[in-house]
Amino acid sequence: MKFSKEIRVGLLVAISIVILLLGFNWLKGNNIFNTGTDYQVVYSNANGLQRGDHVLIDGFEIGKVKEINLQSNQRGVNVILNVTEDIKIPVDSKAVIGGDLLGEKYVQIQLGTSTVIAKEKALFLGEVEDDVQGQIKLLSGKINAMITSIDTTINVLSSIFTESLKDDFAKSITGIKQTLESFNNSAAKFNAILVREEPRIEEIITNVSSTTDFVNKSEVEVTAILENLKSLSDSLNSVQWQELAKELDKAVESITIMSDKINSGQGTLGMMVNDKDLYKELTQTLSTLDSVLAQFGNNPEIRLILFGGKKDKKPG
Template sequence: MKITNETKVGALTCISIAILFIGYSFLKGNNVFSSENTFYTEYDNVEGLAVSKPVLVSGFQIGRVSNLTLQPNGKIKTEFKIKEDYAIPSNSVARIVSADLLGSKAIVFELGNSTSMARNGDPLLSDVQANLLEKVEPLQKKIENLVVKLDSVLSGVNSVLDANFQRDFKSSVHSISISLKNLEKITGDVDGLMGQERSKLTNILSNLESITTNFKNNDQKINSILTNLDQMSDQLAKTQIKETIDNANQAMMDVKSITDKINKGEGSIGLLLNDEQLYNNLNNASQNLDQLIFDLKNNPGKYLKISIFGKKDTK
């Protein structure tokens, strides 16, 4: 049977149309040779995402983006074609991630832990991963602010580091150098002195070691002596303190008795302190005695008769 050219052309045309359809469907994310489930979600921004972009789970492709549709509310409805072999939990998250440094995007499914699986046509949760530029931009602003502050600080430092400051700083460094030299000299002198007195220090340390050894060897005797001294001092302190307190109490009682007698007018001191008449008499007697002594000094002849020739004096 001979095939005509028209039949060949028709068959070739049908094959070409079929290949074109399959290729177009593949580019749109549709696989005509396998059954797939369709899921969708909505994003506020799908920059870098396009139809036929892969849908990945842990880096493994399980499907493709099949359609992008702008909704009346401004969001973009994104549909995914997932191979029927893979079960997707209903609480899975479809996250837009950066596929490369050029800004290309892909979809990564973060599988949830729900026991119920999403069915064909069910919506999924959505999320967008911040791209590298969005992460770098805040850091860039911080760096710019830091550079501005650093420039201000450097300007302030330059204004402080004037000629006078540099001269004073050099003078300070020179003074520090001189001080270090003097300290080095003092250290050398001390080292020399220690070398000269090394033998004496060795003897002193040897004596101290001998003394401490003796103390260590006679530790029990020293403790016994100190215990005896402690007991003796305690007994002596107790005896003397008791005797002193008794004597002080007796003395206070005697003083109190004397004071009571004086207050009552008993005894000479009590009479002198409490008998006003006796005090007045003594005061008058003292005045009369003063007058008598004064008169005796001024008129001794009034009281003494002296005869030069032995004549008997008359009254």
């Protein structure tokens, strides 16, 4: 069967239109072979969202924005989300409009915790997060204000720092530098002294350690002495001092009475002490006895006669 030239041109145009429509929908992210599931979201502000923008869950694309229409009362925007992935979305999920630094918009699905799964045409709660570009503009404004403040501060400082003040400041910096150099030199000298005197320092530390050990050992002895003193003090405290004083008084009184009797000539001892003639006779008797004993010691023959011995005869 032969087609006329007009029919062939018509078929070619029709096929081209179909391919163009398919390519256009493909570029928009619409898959005509997979209708997916539609969900509704109402926003107070679409924030620049357009048809064909991505629908994401944790950064993974699950669909596209299918339609964007004003509400019938012209208060809010009704958005249709077409989800082509086989994902079960809880009914309490949120659809949040976000954007990147380049101004591209997207809808981020924040899954809820409900066990009830949303059905087709279900209505999700819509939110709009802070616009990144708006935040950048706000931050840019703050940075510009800060730059202006810094520029003003620099101008004020420039007016304050006159040439004389700059010279004084330079001198102060020089003085600080010299002070630091002097400190470094002193530190180096001190370090050299420490290195040179290290043996003596170690000896001193050893002596201190020995002294500490001696003190620790002496502490035990001192403790024992203190305990002995305490025991002695307790013993002295237990002595009946009043009764001892009474006994001493009695002894002193007896000695006094005896002394008075001797001085008054009472008794044999008193007569011997106070009678001078008796004292002389006793002295003479003792002298005579001493002389006799001396002769007795110097003459052995007297001892033989007295004790019954015989005197040896001298050979003729």
